[in-house]
Amino acid sequence: MSLDLRIPLGLLFSIVGVLLSIYGLVTRGSEIYARSAGLDINLIWGIVMLGFGLTMFLLGRYSDKHAKPQPPGEGEPRPLGHNH
Amino acid sequence: MQPCTVTCDIAIQVSRRGRPGVNLTTIDWLIMLLYFAFVLGIGFALKRFMKTSKDYLQAGRSLPAWICGLAFISANLGAQEVIGMGASGAKYGIVTSHFYWIGAIPAMIFVGVFMMPFYYGSKARSVPEFLRLRFDEKTRAWNACSFALMTVFSSGISMYAMARLIQTLHVFDKLFLRLGLPVDWIFHFAIILSAVIVLCYIFLGGLTSAIYNEVLQFFLIVAGFLPLVWVGLKNVGGWDGLKAALPVAYMHSWKGMGSAQTNPLGVDWFALVAGLGFVLSFGYWCTDFLVIQTAMAANSEESARRVPLIAAIPKMFFPFLVILPGLIAIGTPMVTQHVMNHDAAAGVTASNAENLSAGRGLIPAKVDPVTGKVMLDTHGQPVLDYDLAIPNMLLHYFPTGILGLGLTALLASFMSGMAGNVTAFNTVWTFDIYQSYIHKGASDAHYLKMGRWTTVVGILISMGTAYVVLGFNNIMDTLQLVFSIVNAPLFATFLLGMFWKRSTGHAAFIGLASGTVGALLHHGLTIGAGDHPGIHGGWLHVIHTYPSDMALNFWQAIFAFTINFTLTVLISLVTKPRPEKELVGLVYSLTPKPVEHHMAWYARPSNIAIGLIILLVGLNFIFR
Numbered sequence: 194m195s196l197d198l199r200i201p202l203g204l205l206f207s208i209v210g211v212l213l214s215i216y217g218l219v220t221r222g223s224e225i226y227a228r229s230a231g232l233d234i235n236l237i238w239g240i241v242m243l244g245f246g247l248t249m250f251l252l253g254r255y256s257d258k259h260a261k262p263q264p265p266g267e268g269e270p271r272p273l274g275h276n277h
Numbered sequence: 278m279q280p281c282t283v284t285c286d287i288a289i290q291v292s293r294r295g296r297p298g299v300n301l302t303t304i305d306w307l308i309m310l311l312y313f314a315f316v317l318g319i320g321f322a323l324k325r326f327m328k329t330s331k332d333y334l335q336a337g338r339s340l341p342a343w344i345c346g347l348a349f350i351s352a353n354l355g356a357q358e359v360i361g362m363g364a365s366g367a368k369y370g371i372v373t374s375h376f377y378w379i380g381a382i383p384a385m386i387f388v389g390v391f392m393m394p395f396y397y398g399s400k401a402r403s404v405p406e407f408l409r410l411r412f413d414e415k416t417r418a419w420n421a422c423s424f425a426l427m428t429v430f431s432s433g434i435s436m437y438a439m440a441r442l443i444q445t446l447h448v449f450d451k452l453f454l455r456l457g458l459p460v461d462w463i464f465h466f467a468i469i470l471s472a473v474i475v476l477c478y479i480f481l482g483g484l485t486s487a488i489y490n491e492v493l494q495f496f497l498i499v500a501g502f503l504p505l506v507w508v509g510l511k512n513v514g515g516w517d518g519l520k521a522a523l524p525v526a527y528m529h530s531w532k533g534m535g536s537a538q539t540n541p542l543g544v545d546w547f548a549l550v551a552g553l554g555f556v557l558s559f560g561y562w563c564t565d566f567l568v569i570q571t572a573m574a575a576n577s578e579e580s581a582r583r584v585p586l587i588a589a590i591p592k593m594f595f596p597f598l599v600i601l602p603g604l605i606a607i608g609t610p611m612v613t614q615h616v617m618n619h620d621a622a623a624g625v626t627a628s629n630a631e632n633l634s635a636g637r638g639l640i641p642a643k644v645d646p647v648t649g650k651v652m653l654d655t656h657g658q659p660v661l662d663y664d665l666a667i668p669n670m671l672l673h674y675f676p677t678g679i680l681g682l683g684l685t686a687l688l689a690s691f692m693s694g695m696a697g698n699v700t701a702f703n704t705v706w707t708f709d710i711y712q713s714y715i716h717k718g719a720s721d722a723h724y725l726k727m728g729r730w731t732t733v734v735g736i737l738i739s740m741g742t743a744y745v746v747l748g749f750n751n752i753m754d755t756l757q758l759v760f761s762i763v764n765a766p767l768f769a770t771f772l773l774g775m776f777w778k779r780s781t782g783h784a785a786f787i788g789l790a791s792g793t794v795g796a797l798l799h800h801g802l803t804i805g806a807g808d809h810p811g812i813h814g815g816w817l818h819v820i821h822t823y824p825s826d827m828a829l830n831f832w833q834a835i836f837a838f839t840i841n842f843t844l845t846v847l848i849s850l851v852t853k854p855r856p857e858k859e860l861v862g863l864v865y866s867l868t869p870k871p872v873e874h875h876m877a878w879y880a881r882p883s884n885i886a887i888g889l890i891i892l893l894v895g896l897n898f899i900f901r
Contacts, residue, residue: 196322198344198489202496205315209308209682216304216678225676230512235678238504245500 197257203250210243296416301448305681312497312685316478316692319489330724333483334704335402336574340485344492345580346587348571348801350595354498355435355694358598359687360442363667365528366596366603367640369541370527373603374596378530381556382589382893384562386886388572389585392563394871395775396573397581399862403573405709406565411774411863413782414713419789421709422764424566425702429735430756432698433742439691440467440743446668448684453648468743471688475696476736478728484704485694488571494689495591501686508674509605522608529617531901543806543825552831560768567701578884586885593892600669606666607638609673614730637661639669642859695739703731756814761830762800765837766792775846778857778864784848799836805829 217236220226226233327333365373401407405424409417441464444450449463478486513519520528534546542549562568574582580860636642642659643652652660671683707728710721746752770789773780785875801817805826810816814829823829861867873881 195326196319196489198492201315201322201489202493203782205311205493206496206500208311212304212307212311213678220678228365228676229508229679230674232508232511234508234676235505238500238679238682244498245496261324 197253198256199249199253203246203248203253206242206246207250208246210239212261213239214243215239225242284562299683300677301451301681302524302677304678305497305684309683309685312689313474316474316490319493320478320481320486321488323489326485327481327483327725328368330707330721330728332485333568333725334700334707334728336485338485338574339576340488340574340576340580342580342583344488345571345575347591348488348491349568349584349588350408351495351498351690351693352568352697353694354495354573354595354690355697357435357438357694359498359690360664360667362596362599362898363603363606364663364665366600367607367638367666368603368661368663370523370595370604371530371600372526372540372542373600374530374900375542375549375553376894377592377596378893378897379549380558381562381592382889384647385585385589385592386889387559388563388569389589390882390886392771393572393585394417394578394777394868396569397575397578398868399867402708403704404564404569407863408518408774408785409709409713411860412770412780412785416770416782416789417785417788418714419708420707420767422803423704426704427760427763428567428698429706429738430742431760432695432735432739433704434746434756435691435694435698436468436471437743437746438737439471439688440464442668442687442691443467446672446684462605464747468740471692471695472736475692475699475834476732479696479703479732483728484570484700484866484882487693487700488574490696491571491677491693494686494860495684497682497689498873499591499831501683504679505600505670505674505683506598509602509609509670512674513605513608513610514754519608522610523604525606527604529901530897540829541859543823544828545829547862548597548828548835550833552834556725556765556834557831560764560766560834560838561774564767564771565764567697569573570701570704572850579876581879582871582882583885584700586882586889589889593889593896596884603663603666606640606670606818609638613709634645639673640666641669652706695758699732699735701741702735703728706731706735713717723782724839731869758800761833762796762837763793765796766841769838769841769845773842775863776865777846777849778860778866779854780849781852781854782844783852784845787848788841788843788845791844794835796833796837799833800829802834803829 212237217239219235220235242266301678326337331335331337362373362376365376381830386530388800396404396407399407399410401410403421405421407416408420444463449466450460451705453460453463453466478490482489510516513522531546532540534540535547536545544552572581575584612893636659640661640663643648643662668687671680671687675683707724711727712724718724746756766789769792770785773788774785798817800814802815802819803821803823804810804815804819805813805823805828808826810813810819813826823832857867871882873883878884
């Protein structure tokens with residue numbers, strides 16, 4: 194299968210991470226954090242998710258670039274060599 | 278495997294408590310929409326790879342072990358599991374972790390080390406097909422038909438539970454009010470929305486799409502619940518604070534297990550280990566195609582063996598993610614609740630205030646929908662609504678922003694629970710029923726088409742089931758009862774099939790059928806203490822009373838297994854066995870053992886298994 198799951202997974206987590214971090218920055222010190230024991234949980238968790246997302250995304254991209262060429266599947270013609 | 282019962286009185290009761298439901302803002306909606314966009318995007322991206330029925334129904338047998346491993350536990354991690362485990366944690370405490378440590382890990386190790394070479398190596402495309410290869414057509418037909426029916430019904434139950442929860446938490450209320458739509462339509466909207474999304478991504482990308490989305494859901498659940506546990510623990514004063522806030526019995530998993538009378542589950546250690554740990558757990562994790570299908574999608578036999586072992590690592594720590602919130606919900610002091618919910622409390626009436634104080638921690642008391650009074654049990658104590666433990670934790674501790682993430686995680690778990698059932702259904706229908714009995718010898722393109730359209734039919738039946746459950750109160754309990762009766766004897770058939778070459782097809786079939794009938798009779802003749810004869814047992818005649826429902830369930834499994842095992846052995850001895858050469862690759866003693874010496878030490882299934890057992894013993898010791 195040539196879709197590396199780490200790429201969409203990394204993208205989703207990065208985007209959600211960025212959104213949460215920005216929202217956390219904007220609402221820093223707001224009374225909504227009385228719920229979460231005074232922690233700006235949006236900012237903290239946004240950064241954690243961004244870190245995880247980027248790692249996954251980069252790992253996915255890296256292995257995509259260095260992927261070994263797939264061996265031909267059953268029934269598919271084998272690549273023919275040149276007769277020089 | 279602990280079922281939850283999100284019943285209609287929850288909705289009434291939450292609104293009576295005066296809680297305004299979820300207050301979602303743009304950022305919460307944005308996160309939810311992003312998730313839906315990615316789920317559908319994965320389906321579209323995978324569509325071009327779906328060329329054969331093998332690509333579509335078996336993910337081309339090409340996925341890496343870690344993806345299949347995470348999907349292996351995610352397929353089981355529907356929201357009924359999440360909500361049910363949180364509820365059970367709040368009700369019983371850490372003892373609930375037995376459903377993971379005793380009720381899952383040993384079976385996952387066994388299926389990975391010993392059984393996977395036969396499932397994967399036999400080239401069977403499904404678990405029922407393995408039964409045909411090993412035994413005969415009738416054993417396969419029995420398993421395929423009962424399994425296919427159970428999967429679509431479970432998917433329907435999942436759908437119903439999700440729609441109910443969305444209604445209960447008032448997720449879409451504001452949206453509907455703003456659009457001028459009647460709030461009564463939210464249930465239908467939730468059913469249709471989930472059906473359309475799951476249908477789209479499975480129709481497009483088949484099993485691969487379902488597996489990819491299960492992995493996505495796994496990470497979302499972790500991302501949504503880990504901060505919940507962190508914030509919750511911080512609020513109650515850390516681990517020590519939690520310990521101080523809860524009764525001593527809540528913090529131990531083995532204390533009082535010597536007798537059914539001295540522990541909250543009402544079961545003794547033998548019923549726990551033999552019933553849950555052996556029969557029920559091995560019957561589920563080692564034979565249920567819902568989970569096995571993800572391992573069979575792996576790219577090699579070695580990967581397939583590693584799948585359940587990789588899955589066992591996070592599974593072992595899941596109690597901290599789903600059971601611990603239940604404990605924290607009980608341990609959260611009432612004072613902070615009132616401070617935090619002052620907006621909600623401002624509008625409560627005298628009777629609501631009474632309902633609030635009758636609850637425990639974040640768990641509200643159940644309210645009689647007719648009288649509006651708190652429901653009391655036979656001892657005059659309020660009946661608590663434990664199913665609200667996890668949803669209330671999310672509402673209580675999460676501010677807007679991360680609340681969107683938490684709710685998305687919950688929705689994701691409902692959908693992937695449904696999706697796993699639907700893909701298992703379309704594979705078993707296409708290969709084991711349609712191709713075997715209805716239309717043999719058609720082209721692969723035909724079966725691919727059949728697989729795709731079966732997805733649509735499966736989802737339609739699920740929706741039908743969801744509405745039937747809505748209409749008849751008892752139907753959910755009845756279906757879950759049927760599942761437990763059909764599943765109880767199953768493991769004996771596989772165990773004898775894989776590890777005793779003498780066992781025969783006739784014996785397997787009669788054993789399986791008798792085990793099922795035995796389970797049914799056992800249920801009709803026994804009952805759990807405090808229950809009325811009927812859906813909970815004793816509908817024929819009560820000849821024995823168990824200390825709890827759970828004990829009845831565990832002993833029923835032990836009986837069904839024993840009947841199946843004994844009859845299969847006895848009948849095998851008087852029927853003609855198959856020639857040994859036909860059983861190579863299907864029976865342990867006749868199959869070359871998988872070699873491991875070319876793998877790195879940490880990648881060898883046997884080494885991973887040893888590591889897992891050490892961890893398991895350690896965890897049980899720490900939380901004894």
